[in-house]
Amino acid sequence: MPDQTETLILKAKKGDKVAFNRLVGEWYKRIYNFGFKYFSDHDQAMDITQKTFIAVHKNLERLDSPEKFKGWLYKIALNYCREEDRRQKKKWILPFVNFKKEREEFVFNAFESQLDNPEKSFQKGELADLLAKALSKLNADQRAVIIMKEYECLKFKEIAEVLNISENTAKSRLYYGLKSLKAILSKWNINKETINYEQ
């Protein structure tokens, strides 16, 4: 965590709005990207980012020590991600059963068409899109651990605190998450060789 963050937290806790806004500015991109990788969707990422920082604004006074801010922030963000997940599931299952099926088929066809012409899809930078989609295929717990470790560079201890689990469980989820991801990517014929060839 940057040293400046701690100072900003202390000031923001005393009601300094400028410090709070700077704090938001410092962490906004990280939380947005966390949400974006979790959902692979801009609108949902924006939604959870805004909700997270509103919650931070409301509850910052309750934060015991600035050192815990990072974990606390990701915990709030993750809770909103889970809430959004639940909302999505309800939304899709009840009125749009057929639509969901169509949508899944559409996504699958889109992948097929991308894989039909790998050069074109890779050259257009769609690898990132495929990776994001691959992440979204993982189960929520494994996905959260992978994002927090690989992209947000949290320590295992911090991840364990965010998820309220032991460090060993966090490592185990990461292990299985990476294995599942490898299987998904292999299924789509995305591996180190194909990527290196394109580079």
Place this chain on the structure above:
Amino acid sequence: MSNRPDQSTLISYLYGELDEQENQKVKAFLEENPEVFQELTSLQNTRSLLSQLEDVPVNQPLILNTENARFTTQKNKQILWQKWSGVAAALFVILVSVTIWKLNFAFEDNQLKISFQGQKIQKAPAIEKDLGNSGQQLQVQEEYLKMLIAQVLKEKQENEGLELENWKENIHHEVNALKHALSQQKMAVQAAQKTISNQELGELFNQIREDNYNAMVKLLEFSNEQQKVYAQEMLTNFNDYLENKRQKDLEVIEYALNNLKTRTDQKQEETEIMIAKLITQLNEER
């Protein structure tokens, strides 16, 4: 295997978060167990792939209204501070000017009078607005003004008289020196004109022209050679590029064909299975 590191240790090793002793232990184990090493390598490759997913740029976050209000107040405070500091600076400049120039201010007969260098303000005869009595009064005022101008000029001359004399003397010396230099230059030019004949001058020009011509020829030859080398290099590079591109295209085509073949094989296999099932079903029905 009893000494096999658990998943937790392997993951810590993968992320380089083990202490030196543990690290060495896992390394030794991996050397003896290539299948576990292979597994870890594949996980590391997956991590490398994940690194291709970069952060998405995002716009500036929301700004709270209260902050705007705070900024406005600060801005107003700043403007007020700047305004008063400007006024103070102007006053200071005026005070310094008054002290340096020894300004005298006086307000008499509805007139503001300012004088420099501590001169005492003399009372000027009042200018009557009534034009009927103006003849005599104008004459008095004119005489008074003349007297003032004469007094100022006299003072100025007294102060600057000596400086003017010195200045004139210096100018005179300078002009004499310049004249001397000019005459010397004239003499030198005349002497040069006398010594170089027209023929010699022509030869000199021809020599210079020849030298220039030789230099140009050399430059052109050198430039031609450089261009040839450059063109050769460019052609070679272009040829290499085309060859690489062709190879890559061939590889992509091969990749796509393999994909197509795999999918066709899969479909064929599925069809065969379906036909086999149908035949079995038909046989059973008979």
